[in-house]
Amino acid sequence: MKISVQREPFDLGSEMRVFSDPRIGAVALFVGQVREVAMTLEHYPAMTEKAIRGIVEEARGRWQVMDCTVIHRFGELQPADPIVLVAVASAHRGDAFAACEFIMDYLKTQAPFWKKEAGKGWVEAKASDDAAAEKWNDLVLNKKRS
Amino acid sequence: MKVTVRYFASLREAIGKDAEEIELPSGISTVARLRSHLSSRGGAYGEVLAERKLVRSAVNQDMVKPTAAVKAGDEVAFFPPVTGG
Numbered sequence: 001m002k003i004s005v006q007r008e009p010f011d012l013g014s015e016m017r018v019f020s021d022p023r024i025g026a027v028a029l030f031v032g033q034v035r036e037v038a039m040t041l042e043h044y045p046a047m048t049e050k051a052i053r054g055i056v057e058e059a060r061g062r063w064q065v066m067d068c069t070v071i072h073r074f075g076e077l078q079p080a081d082p083i084v085l086v087a088v089a090s091a092h093r094g095d096a097f098a099a100c101e102f103i104m105d106y107l108k109t110q111a112p113f114w115k116k117e118a119g120k121g122w123v124e125a126k127a128s129d130d131a132a133a134e135k136w137n138d139l140v141l142n143k144k145r146s
Numbered sequence: 147m148k149v150t151v152r153y154f155a156s157l158r159e160a161i162g163k164d165a166e167e168i169e170l171p172s173g174i175s176t177v178a179r180l181r182s183h184l185s186s187r188g189g190a191y192g193e194v195l196a197e198r199k200l201v202r203s204a205v206n207q208d209m210v211k212p213t214a215a216v217k218a219g220d221e222v223a224f225f226p227p228v229t230g231g
Contacts, residue, residue: 025194032231041153041230042155043230044154044204044207044223044225046154046207046221047204047207047223049207050207050208050209051209054177067225072230072231083230084230084231104231107230108228108229108231109227109228110209111228111229111231112209112223112225112228112230113206113228113229113230113231114154114155114156114181114225114226114228114229114230115229116155117229118223119171121156122155122156122229124227124229125200125226125227125229126230131221131230
């Protein structure tokens with residue numbers, strides 16, 4: 001498992017090479033990138049990695065996750081620059097897809113990052129992001145009920 | 147008793163500092179009470195920590211609810227809802 005909070009770009013090819021365990025049958029990989037406007041990403045260094053680790057642990061408790069990489073960048077970024085990478089390796093695609101989406105949804109609402117757009121100011125949090133993270137709780141509740 | 151208070155993003159900019167050590171008056175034992183104590187300083191503090199504002203908090207680098215306890219030596223952070231990813 002790898003968690004990295006870094007200023008530097010990442011390379012998808014080299015990040016993929018760690019998933020060489022022959023039992024891995026699926027890697028779901030999400031990359032988020034800067035849309036349209038240059039921005040600066042601030043974070044809370046002492047907390048960021050801890051928060052991401054907690055989210056990944058939660059995902060491991062819910063799905064069969066064999067390996068996982070989360071990289072989140074901070075600092076100044078230009079349009080089309082990659083910001084975040086979430087890669088989840090599992091035996092089968094179902095677990096890999098679900099855990100990858102779960103980690104992204106929780107990163108959006110739980111990891112201490114803040115975007116400031118050049119010439120526009122601080123980005124406001126979206127209610128839709130809270131709703132996206134909430135839906136996983138509903139899923140668990142529904143499972144428990146049925 | 148002393149705590150370290152940290153501010154991030156728009157709160158940091160408005161208040162004009164990223165951290166400060168403050169002496170907790172007796173009776174202030176939760177994040178919500180610390181927030182209203184700071185808010186009562188007025189000025190930028192009163193503005194960004196006002197009750198109507200959406201502010202998240204963390205104690206010792208864990209995101210917490212306003213009812214969370216605060217004790218001597220803690221690091222308490224106030225910040226706007228996060229926007230990473």
